[in-house]
Amino acid sequence: MLLNYLKITFAVLKRHPFFTFVSLFGICFTMTVLIVVTAFVDDLASSGYPQPERDRNLYVNRVKLSSDQSQMMSNASLYLIRHYLDQLKTPDKIGFSGLMNTADTYLDDRKVRLYYKYSDANFWDVTRFKVLEGRLYTNEDLRRNEKVIVITNSARDELFGKNQSAVGKTIDLLNNTFRVIGVIQECSIVHFLLYGEVYIPYTFAHINPTDQNLMGPFTVILRAPSAEKVPAMHRELQDMVGRMPVPKDMKTLTIRADGYFETITRIQNSGSESTLQTFYLILATVALSFMLLPAVNLVNLNISRMMERASEIGIRKAFGASSGTLVWQFVTENVILTILGGILAILVSSGILALINGQGWIPGSDLAVNWRIVLYAFGLILFFGLLSGVYPAWRMSRLQIASALKGGE
Template sequence: MLKNYFKIAIAVLKRRKFFTFISLFGISFTITILMVATAFIDKVINDTYPDKKRERSLYITKMELRGKESMNGGTISYHFLNHFVGSLKTPVKLAISSMWQGTNTYVNDKKIAINYKYVNADYWDVLEYDFIEGKPFTKQQIANVERVTVISEDIKKQYFGNDDAPVLGKYIEADNEKYRISGVVKSVPITSYQFYSDIYLPYTLSKTDYKDTGYMGPYMAILLAPTVNDVDKMQKEFNQMAKKVPIPDKKMWDHLNVHADPYVESYVRSGNEQRSGMVYAITALVCFVLLVTLLPTLNLVNINITRIMERSSEIGVRKAFGASSKTLVYQFIVENIILTFIGGAIGIVLSFIALQIINRAELIANLNLSVNFTVLGYAILICLFFGLLSGVYPAWRMSRLNVVTALKAQ
């Protein structure tokens, strides 16, 4: 029976090539968009390089000072992280790093854009960068304010050329200063903004005063628990500490928001206690998925209704010869599912092609997108969902078609 339905479905698709093209395009384009978008989100959320201890970590990325008539939010000062967060007993390490900043340098009259960030010694213990050459600078070198740096593999190629000659001990110039290279690490994509940089510098070299006792500044931090089981304990200790932090300038501010979050929550953290960044992110994703899926579904419903009206005479004849409404509905839904699975298969093939094109174009450096096979399974379910959702109402319309009316249309 299914074999006959398949043959009928293919015959119907061939009969109305324009409607078939519109239907297949809508389905395949939707699947392609969803697959590419989820590949990007999966890379951003699940890529654990160099953050391989994520299950033991909490991330402090934003702070907000609020008053009745004003608000100040952003990243955090080194003093706050070192003095208040550094007093916690549960964490075994506190990695502190600034947001990356950009500058330009010149090599053989060629301008090279360099992004740099400042880090403390624990940064290299909490995060596990793959060192291609050398090693990180030490705590002693930071204390001695030595002009040393760890650079990315990408900036090594741009600054020194594409040859494999070692660069340890050589100097790189950035922001009108020269730094001796102590190590070269595998590059991080810019989407991992907490870990990305072209060069990493000791925080004691920062041109802003890291000893400033204000609460706002350019820094973020990662708390590392002894074990996974200690993460909740570490978060509770942090929350208790945050409640006891004295609020600066009480005439202007009356509330301080600062959070130690799991990675995904920290990535979208707004800084606001009442309105979580997760709410914004989930709302945006749901709206995007509904928009991308709803429009093709409505398009398919309209096209399917048109197809039914064109086949009214066929339906009338079959009903006159005893075909039940249940049989006709079942046949039409199966036909529609076959159509959507063909469109889904095309969409999956297009997704692989699109991801390869994006990777080769290097639109985002070091961001290598790949198909998530869990998402691929969901894509197949989406095809089934499309087939059912866009076929149920037209099939119901078909089952209600009067035999006499249908035969008159012949």
């Protein structure tokens, strides 16, 4: 019985190539967009290189001072880190880095623009960058004010030639001549809290050591001994904030310490207090709406196609086909179209992600198809495929034989 349905279905799909193309395109396009977008989100949200134990971390990225008339918001200052955050007992390590910026260097009459980031030596402990050559700078290097830097493999290839040794060579950057002491494996630029091509000791960031402002350019990473200790670390931080003196003319002091993905969503939302759950709700709503629109269009397309097949329906009913048999046939056609469209979408998505990785359009990217997301997307596409086929099929199966033979009039 099933084999007969499949034979009839493929015959119908071959006989109506335009409808088949439009249906496959709609399904493939929708699912491809979902797979590619979720690959970006998954790469951003999941624990992996260069922080495989991200669930142990809190990120201090927002310091806010408010009064009745105004508010100020920025990242953390060196004063806040050294005089307050370093006093926390729960974290087993505290590291920080600056904002990602760009600067130009000249080598062999070539201008090369590089992403650079200031950091302290503990930054290498709260991350797990893979050292390909040389070493990372240490607190002793910073104490001695050594002009040393760490670069990524992509910066090394750009500056000195692919896979050429870079340790011991110099780079003129930001009015200083720095010596390369290490090369690390680049991470994806979507991890912009961590990403850089050149990492420079924060001691060259021209920060006034006497400045007691709480706001500055740094993102601080608090690492707990284990994931179970993160809530206690958060409570200790908030208790400390409650005891901190509020600057003159300000009423309240707020210091945000969130998980990685929640920190990212707040940054993208300009520091809004929106929760991570709100972000997921918006993302799910957009995805469902994106899939619902093609489904509605396919309902209309299916109705038009089935009106063209009214005579066929009338003949099959005249030879004893029941309404249930006809509905099952039409639904089978939609299911097969959905499966074919889904397989095509997986192939197209894999090709797009491989192209993005291979061409380096997103520096350091290693995007991959998330098969868990594929299963969810496939289930939703199948649901909407059934939704777009059941109603038209039921409507046409209710036609009287005489009406069907006249073309459904």
